[in-house]
Amino acid sequence: MRRHLWTGGGLFFVGIGVVGAFLPLLPTVPFLLLALFCFARGNPAWEQRLLDHPRWGPPLREWRERRAIPRRAKKAALTAMAVSVVITGLTAGWPWVLLPVAVMAGSGAWIWTRAE
Numbered sequence: 557m558r559r560h561l562w563t564g565g566g567l568f569f570v571g572i573g574v575v576g577a578f579l580p581l582l583p584t585v586p587f588l589l590l591a592l593f594c595f596a597r598g599n600p601a602w603e604q605r606l607l608d609h610p611r612w613g614p615p616l617r618e619w620r621e622r623r624a625i626p627r628r629a630k631k632a633a634l635t636a637m638a639v640s641v642v643i644t645g646l647t648a649g650w651p652w653v654l655l656p657v658a659v660m661a662g663s664g665a666w667i668w669t670r671a672e
Contacts, residue, residue: 558597558598559597559598559599560598561598562594562595562597562598562599563594563595563598563599563602564598565590565591565594565598566590566591566592566593566594566595566598566599566602566603567591569587569588569590569591569594570587570588570591570606572587573585573587573588573591573612583633583636584612585612585615585616585619585629588606588612588616589616589619591606592606592607592616592620607620615629622671623670623671624670624671624672625667625670625671625672626672627672630667630668630670630672633664633667634660634664634667634668637656637659637660637663637664638660640656640660641653641656641657641660644656
């Protein structure tokens with residue numbers, strides 16, 4: 557039963573990751589990392605398929621082996637967060653813009669300090 561739940565969670569996160577591949581503000585790799593976590597417990601063959609994927613496998617392996625994020629990915633993540641701050645500022649205004657600013661400050665600093 558547990559294996560089925562882990563596999564279901566992995567499929568769920570792969571689905572969100574696929575959507576994120578086409579939507580600019582939704583990340584892909586973090587959801588695929590969650591899928592790897594789930595597949596490692598529910599379906600190791602699918603975990604290996606993700607790691608062997610030509611597009612998504614290298615960043616997933618880099619994170620798993622070295623906890624590294626490529627500079628290009630860092631810049632893309634920070635740019636997407638900055639765009640969301642600007643959009644929130646223009647649409648919701650003050651003080652609601654402070655929430656994405658705080659999230660960007662915390663998570664952006666964490667992302668930028670990871671190895672490359």
